[in-house]
Amino acid sequence: MSRTSSLEIEYPSSDGKPMAESDLHRDWMVRIIELLKAHFAGQKVYVSGNLLIYYVEGDPRKCVAPDAFVVKECDPRRRKIYKLWEEGKIPSFVLETTSSTTRGEDQRGKMSLYARLGIAEYFLYDPLGDWLEPALLAYRLVGGGYVPLEPGDNGGILSEELGISFRLEEGQLALYDGMTGKRLQTNAEEVAKVKSQLQQAEAQVKALQEELNRLRGQQGP
Numbered sequence: 001m002s003r004t005s006s007l008e009i010e011y012p013s014s015d016g017k018p019m020a021e022s023d024l025h026r027d028w029m030v031r032i033i034e035l036l037k038a039h040f041a042g043q044k045v046y047v048s049g050n051l052l053i054y055y056v057e058g059d060p061r062k063c064v065a066p067d068a069f070v071v072k073e074c075d076p077r078r079r080k081i082y083k084l085w086e087e088g089k090i091p092s093f094v095l096e097t098t099s100s101t102t103r104g105e106d107q108r109g110k111m112s113l114y115a116r117l118g119i120a121e122y123f124l125y126d127p128l129g130d131w132l133e134p135a136l137l138a139y140r141l142v143g144g145g146y147v148p149l150e151p152g153d154n155g156g157i158l159s160e161e162l163g164i165s166f167r168l169e170e171g172q173l174a175l176y177d178g179m180t181g182k183r184l185q186t187n188a189e190e191v192a193k194v195k196s197q198l199q200q201a202e203a204q205v206k207a208l209q210e211e212l213n214r215l216r217g218q219q220g221p
Helices: 003-008 023-039 103-107 109-117 187-219
Strands: 045-048 068-072 093-097 121-125 136-142 145-148 157-159 164-169 172-177
Touching: 023 045, 023 068, 023 093, 023 172, 023 187, 103 109, 109 121, 109 145, 121 157, 136 157, 136 164
Parallel strands: 093 121
Antiparallel strands: 045 068, 068 093, 121 136, 136 145, 157 164, 164 172
């Protein structure tokens, strides 16, 4: 294919499909992306999701939009689409939030495609807990195919690619730093936590001041 004809090919930024099956699935997709972005902030790591990845130059039909994916050693700038042949980097991690309409494709078509593309780890999470048993499944690419990853003693599944442990807590997905054991939080959650700590500190100072005033009143002039 000539350079001219290649440049004329359009690679749309949308496939016309809905972002998620329900509010819950959309919220979890966004939350997982935000958790990963906050964790890798300041590093040469690109985190995105619901973004079209084109994997065959010259054929815009060959594309897929994972719910969340991570590309290491990659510029974290914003993108409209991701072309593998231009970026030169394949995602090392993909996570799909599974629903009734996507479970078949997630466990067959996409799994096969991600294996062919060489994506090292593939995780699936079912927020409702209706379609996957257990609600969190994880796979690692070995010899061209995916093999299941088993939970550790703490119930978490460690992503070697990310250094993050994924864990179900009462059916809800929680992410932990594999080195420190600290639970990952979004930027908004971190801000809310700091505000709550400040409010608690202010309340303690007020209570101590009131107690001091009471004791002074008992002593008299």
